[in-house]
Amino acid sequence: MEDREKPKSGIQEILSLQRLLKNTREKVSKLIHKNIFIISGDLGAREVMKGYLETLGFPADRLKVCNTPADVISKLKQDPAEVDLVICHLKAIDSRVSTQTGLQLLAIVKDMLLNAASDKAIPFIFVEKEFEKKDIISAFKAGASQFVILPSDPVSLGSKVLEVFEKPKESAVSQEVTKLLLQGNKFQEQGLFDNAINFYNKAIALGGENAEILAEKGNALLKMGDVENAIQVFKRVTEVEISFPRAYQGLGEAYAQLGDFDKAKKNYLRVIELEPHNVQVHYNVGVIYQDEGDYDSAMFYFRQGMKLNPKFVKNYLGLAKNFEAQENPRESLLVYKTAIKQNPNQTFLYLTAGDFCLKHNMNKEAEDIFGEAINMNETHLHLYNRLGIALRKQGKNDEAITNYAKAIKIKPEDPHLRYNLAKAYYMKGEELTAVDKLQRAFELDPELKVKFEEDKYFSKLIEKYPDKFE
Numbered sequence: 018m019e020d021r022e023k024p025k026s027g028i029q030e031i032l033s034l035q036r037l038l039k040n041t042r043e044k045v046s047k048l049i050h051k052n053i054f055i056i057s058g059d060l061g062a063r064e065v066m067k068g069y070l071e072t073l074g075f076p077a078d079r080l081k082v083c084n085t086p087a088d089v090i091s092k093l094k095q096d097p098a099e100v101d102l103v104i105c106h107l108k109a110i111d112s113r114v115s116t117q118t119g120l121q122l123l124a125i126v127k128d129m130l131l132n133a134a135s136d137k138a139i140p141f142i143f144v145e146k147e148f149e150k151k152d153i154i155s156a157f158k159a160g161a162s163q164f165v166i167l168p169s170d171p172v173s174l175g176s177k178v179l180e181v182f183e184k185p186k187e188s189a190v191s192q193e194v195t196k197l198l199l200q201g202n203k204f205q206e207q208g209l210f211d212n213a214i215n216f217y218n219k220a221i222a223l224g225g226e227n228a229e230i231l232a233e234k235g236n237a238l239l240k241m242g243d244v245e246n247a248i249q250v251f252k253r254v255t256e257v258e259i260s261f262p263r264a265y266q267g268l269g270e271a272y273a274q275l276g277d278f279d280k281a282k283k284n285y286l287r288v289i290e291l292e293p294h295n296v297q298v299h300y301n302v303g304v305i306y307q308d309e310g311d312y313d314s315a316m317f318y319f320r321q322g323m324k325l326n327p328k329f330v331k332n333y334l335g336l337a338k339n340f341e342a343q344e345n346p347r348e349s350l351l352v353y354k355t356a357i358k359q360n361p362n363q364t365f366l367y368l369t370a371g372d373f374c375l376k377h378n379m380n381k382e383a384e385d386i387f388g389e390a391i392n393m394n395e396t397h398l399h400l401y402n403r404l405g406i407a408l409r410k411q412g413k414n415d416e417a418i419t420n421y422a423k424a425i426k427i428k429p430e431d432p433h434l435r436y437n438l439a440k441a442y443y444m445k446g447e448e449l450t451a452v453d454k455l456q457r458a459f460e461l462d463p464e465l466k467v468k469f470e471e472d473k474y475f476s477k478l479i480e481k482y483p484d485k486f487e
């Protein structure tokens with residue numbers, strides 16, 4: 018197995034970090050008079066960000082730490098000049114008391130400044146444990162200034178603060194390049210990759226090679242299946258900006274598609290070096306090791322991803338498949354249960370875990386999982402259907418029939434539900450009722466007759482009641 022971590026010697030690393038911190042402190046020293054509001058319902062996140070800024074030399078009396086936007090809104094009403102920067106979550110600021118997001122707060126602040134006829138622009142730095150690309154695009158369109166992935170570090174945060182205050186006003190050319198980039202991204206989201214690449218090329222021709230634009234072009238090429246050209250573009254990104262994580266992630270995905278897993282792994286590990294909290298890439302590396310049969314290494318990366326973000330489901334699914342591949346379904350089930358505990362509102366997890374149990378004849382466990390999900394979501398058609406299957410496999414035919422009936426009440430014209438209901442009646446011994454229900458299923462979907470005829474057990478009804486199947 019490859020070395021997972023190859024750090025510099027302890028003294029070299031400490032000296033390097035000290036130099037970086039010293040340089041960053043010197044650069045931000047001209048900004049320590051700024052009034053910065055740190056808003057988060059997460060006490061730990063608030064204290065971490067405050068600690069980073071104090072490490073950079075910002076005096077405590079310039080840092081306003083709070084768990085709701087009330088203080089910053091109050092201060093803006095009194096004097097907008099007293100607010101220079103807001104650092105808060107992009108999503109819910111404090112989910113315990115409100116669903117208000119940082120993006121909504123940004124809109125409120127912009128409206129307040131507009132109503133006050135102020136020409137001041139208050140930058141927003143959004144913080145989260147992870148960002149989705151679509152959220153970043155929406156936030157940039159709304160006026161976000163920068164993004165920080167928690168827990169970050171003082172040097173990274175200091176660099177973001179510097180960029181926020183030193184970023185020059187966009188020229189007309191820069192504005193046009195941004196418009197072309199956003200239009201390209203829109204086409205890419207729609208699957209119109211040729212159109213997207215056309216706009217990216219226009220942006221590059223107008224504003225020169227830019228790592229972000231090149232990376233988006235590489236993504237579009239990758240999605241349309243032009244892997245070789247995507248690789249060339251991503252390589253160019255690394256030449257333009259050597260520490261651009263998205264380029265290495267794109268290279269990892271491209272080489273994985275080509276089946277060159279050594280190069281894919283090498284590039285993914287470079288992403289983890291640059292972005293230690295990139296849980297998606299931990300999953301990607303885990304999948305490669307798992308496909309290679311190196312289950313221990315795969316397990317390491319899946320577990321690391323789970324620790325970094327317990328809400329990111331893919332690493333649980335990867336670890337569960339890891340145990341399944343080693344013929345240890347009981348351990349897989351424990352992983353699924355942990356995933357459900359961490360993400361109790363994600364119905365697909367119950368379906369995935371329950372189906373896994375059905376596959377491995379853990380029918381009572383499947384019954385419990387589907388039943389738990391139904392307690393939270395009483396209108397989910399497929400949960401009743403799966404629960405019916407789990408019950409039927411245990412010989413609990415009356416209970417199975419009850420659940421199929423509930424599902425049919427939700428979707429009366431579903432032929433598969435009718436088919437499963439018929440099978441439950443057959444297993445209960447009520448053969449004529451089963452035939453009646455089966456005929457209704459065939460009326461809704463004649464192709465189910467093939468499935469029925471291939472079922473050696475169920476299709477015995479044909480021999481017993483041939484006149485019913487003419």
